[in-house]
Amino acid sequence: MSGGFVELEDVSLRYGGEETGTLALSGANLKVDKGEFIAVVGPSGCGKSTLMKAMSGLWPVTSGGVRVAGHYVDGPLSMVGMAFQAATLLPWRSTLDNVMLPLEIAQPYRSQLSSRKEEFREKARGLLKLVGLEGFDDKFPWQLSGGMQQRVSLCRALIHEPELLMLDEPFAALDMFTREELWGVLQNVWMTKKPTVILVTHDLREAVYLADKVYVMSARPGRMIHERDIEFARPRELDITFRPDFGAIAQDLRDHIYTARAEPAKAA
Amino acid sequence: MADTTAQPQSSTPAASAAPQAGGLKLSQRQLERVMPWLVVFGLFAIWELTVRVFDFPQFILPAPSVIFEAMWQWRVPIIDNAAQTAFTTVIGFGIAIVFGLITGILIGSSSLVYNGFYPVLIGFNSIPKVAVVPILVIWFGIGTVPAIITAFLISFFPILVNVATGIATVEQELKDVLRALGASKRDIIIKVGIPRSLPYFFASLKIAITVAFVGSIIAETVASNKGIGHLMIQASSRFEVPLVFAGLLVTAIMGVAMYVVANFVERRMTGWATRSQGDPGSQT
Ligand SMILES: Nc1ncnc2c1ncn2[C@@H]1O[C@H](COP(=O)(O)OP(=O)(O)O)[C@@H](O)[C@H]1O
Ligand SMILES: [Mg+2]
Numbered sequence: 001m002s003g004g005f006v007e008l009e010d011v012s013l014r015y016g017g018e019e020t021g022t023l024a025l026s027g028a029n030l031k032v033d034k035g036e037f038i039a040v041v042g043p044s045g046c047g048k049s050t051l052m053k054a055m056s057g058l059w060p061v062t063s064g065g066v067r068v069a070g071h072y073v074d075g076p077l078s079m080v081g082m083a084f085q086a087a088t089l090l091p092w093r094s095t096l097d098n099v100m101l102p103l104e105i106a107q108p109y110r111s112q113l114s115s116r117k118e119e120f121r122e123k124a125r126g127l128l129k130l131v132g133l134e135g136f137d138d139k140f141p142w143q144l145s146g147g148m149q150q151r152v153s154l155c156r157a158l159i160h161e162p163e164l165l166m167l168d169e170p171f172a173a174l175d176m177f178t179r180e181e182l183w184g185v186l187q188n189v190w191m192t193k194k195p196t197v198i199l200v201t202h203d204l205r206e207a208v209y210l211a212d213k214v215y216v217m218s219a220r221p222g223r224m225i226h227e228r229d230i231e232f233a234r235p236r237e238l239d240i241t242f243r244p245d246f247g248a249i250a251q252d253l254r255d256h257i258y259t260a261r262a263e264p265a266k267a268a
Numbered sequence: 269m270a271d272t273t274a275q276p277q278s279s280t281p282a283a284s285a286a287p288q289a290g291g292l293k294l295s296q297r298q299l300e301r302v303m304p305w306l307v308v309f310g311l312f313a314i315w316e317l318t319v320r321v322f323d324f325p326q327f328i329l330p331a332p333s334v335i336f337e338a339m340w341q342w343r344v345p346i347i348d349n350a351a352q353t354a355f356t357t358v359i360g361f362g363i364a365i366v367f368g369l370i371t372g373i374l375i376g377s378s379s380l381v382y383n384g385f386y387p388v389l390i391g392f393n394s395i396p397k398v399a400v401v402p403i404l405v406i407w408f409g410i411g412t413v414p415a416i417i418t419a420f421l422i423s424f425f426p427i428l429v430n431v432a433t434g435i436a437t438v439e440q441e442l443k444d445v446l447r448a449l450g451a452s453k454r455d456i457i458i459k460v461g462i463p464r465s466l467p468y469f470f471a472s473l474k475i476a477i478t479v480a481f482v483g484s485i486i487a488e489t490v491a492s493n494k495g496i497g498h499l500m501i502q503a504s505s506r507f508e509v510p511l512v513f514a515g516l517l518v519t520a521i522m523g524v525a526m527y528v529v530a531n532f533v534e535r536r537m538t539g540w541a542t543r544s545q546g547d548p549g550s551q552t
Contacts, residue, residue, distance in 0.1 A: 053444070056444075056448050057448075058444055058447055058448060076447045076448055076450065077448060078448075078449060078450025079449070079450070080448040080449070081448075082444060082445045082448050083445075084441040084444075084445070086439065086441060088439050088441050088442040088445065090460065090463070090464075092463050092464075092466075101446075101459065102449050104459065105446060105449045105450065105451045105455055105459070106449040106450055107450065156445070157445075160449065166448075
């Protein structure tokens with residue numbers, strides 16, 4: 001295989017010791033093109049978050065290889081944007097300062113921060129506007145709803161213009177209406193900035209609505225057991241999630257997950 | 269979520285607007301404010317009455333009126349010795365802050381240091397500090413130094429533990445977000461760990477200042493020629509029981525005063541911590 005922006009080749013990852021540790025991934029293969037939006041779905045505990053840690057270099061793989069932008073990953077990548085289920089904003093910082101945090105850490109922004117401060121702040125305001133939080137700059141996280149906090153978290157993941165955006169169940173803690181609203185926000189962000197997005201979720205509607213391609217993972221130890229291209233034209237409207245062809249895709253993926261869940265005895 | 273500690277400012281206008289209705293009726297808030305004074309006053313009244321009714325001898329239990337009289341009579345030495353105790357407490361406490369912050373940050377930042385030092389610190393903390401005072405006297409002689417060191421020894425621990433906890437409990441996901449940006453360990457501690465531990469730190473000051481005060485007094489009672497502890501020991505050896513009680517009373521007042529100051533500082537410095545305790549999702 002060649003040409004993928006993110007490539008996993010036969011990746012296994014074991015937490016802890018040889019005998020006693022948990023084998024979380026085994027023989028995982030994946031190839032994501034630059035600018036592609038993929039979703040990974042799978043039963044709970046199958047190793048989805050572990051997959052993220054392996055791809056971003058946050059946790060070393062036990063065997064196999066991870067390549068990002070043509071380079072083998074052997075330590076934390078330094079230019080990934082990440083967001084999780086918990087927004088994990090810093091409560092002592094305003095919304096704007098929370099969004100600015102990555103610029104205080106990631107190079108080359110870090111060394112330019114003092115000289116280009118106002119420009120960076122403008123950029124952060126622009127992002128907040130893109131996710132529908134115009135005018136909330138000076139609010140503190142505790143003054144925001146859960147959905148708003150997650151929007152800020154998304155801005156924080158985007159401010160340094162990462163080529164790779166990793167989202168680990170970012171909307172899982174939100175109510176359905178807020179979640180659907182944020183799908184629209186995320187699609188809009190992606191169409192504007194065109195980062196490569198890897199979205200982990202256990203919500204099939206979310207995966208099919210947002211992604212160009214959906215991967216299904218087996219039960220632990222996780223690997224990809226199915227992939228499916230999603231061809232709906234963009235921008236996608238929420239209505240399509242109620243169309244029969246959409247439902248059929250979701251149903252098909254669901255069947256694969258149920259097969260995966262029945263399988264683990266064989267795999268482990 | 270109406271957290272009373274979270275809105276100390278907003279309470280004032282609400283409370284002053286309330287009594288229009290009843291004239292003499294006290295609002296809940298006003299009642300909460302005067303309650304401590306009522307309790308203190310009530311206790312003194314009962315005490316005074318009990319002593320008079322049962323006619324306790326003064327050298328067993330002096331009445332509050334007698335104690336206040338003794339306080340007034342001995343006001344000069346009391347103030348003098350109280351100032352000494354306040355001095356040793358504040359110096360010992362100050363050293364404890366510096367030492368507690370530094371070691372707290374070190375211990376909280378590294379699981380290796382944490383695992384290595386924590387058992388030792390626990391062991392050290394369980395030694396009654398009064399048992400250490402004689403050693404300090406051998407090393408430093410009788411006087412101010414053992415009191416300062418005792419105050420320090422007894423009060424750095426709560427500061428250290430709180431700072432270390434604040435730093436060690438940074439959410440893994442937040443660490444991942446930052447590490448994926450190329451953050452070093454140091455970056456994470458400076459940007460997140462230390463600010464995050466500040467509420468823990470300021471909360472610990474309340475405890476630390478109180479125990480530092482206790483430490484000073486312990487040292488003074490064992491090995492000093494000055495201080496409120498020394499004054500009480502002297503008074504009791506001369507059977508001036510009202511003066512002993514006057515010393516106790518002054519000690520209590522000073523303890524409350526120090527706590528109030530520490531509490532005030534805490535509120536001023538880390539308002540965001542009390543406010544963010546409310547349910548973040550509740551405003552959706
Ligand atoms: N840091 C860790 N140390 C040890 N085991 C872990 C760790 N993180 C996850 N695991 C284990 O690895 C497996 C996969 O976890 P995870 O990747 O979080 O699953 P998912 O995100 O799909 O729910 C689980 O059995 C989990 O208990
Ligand atoms: Mg997970």
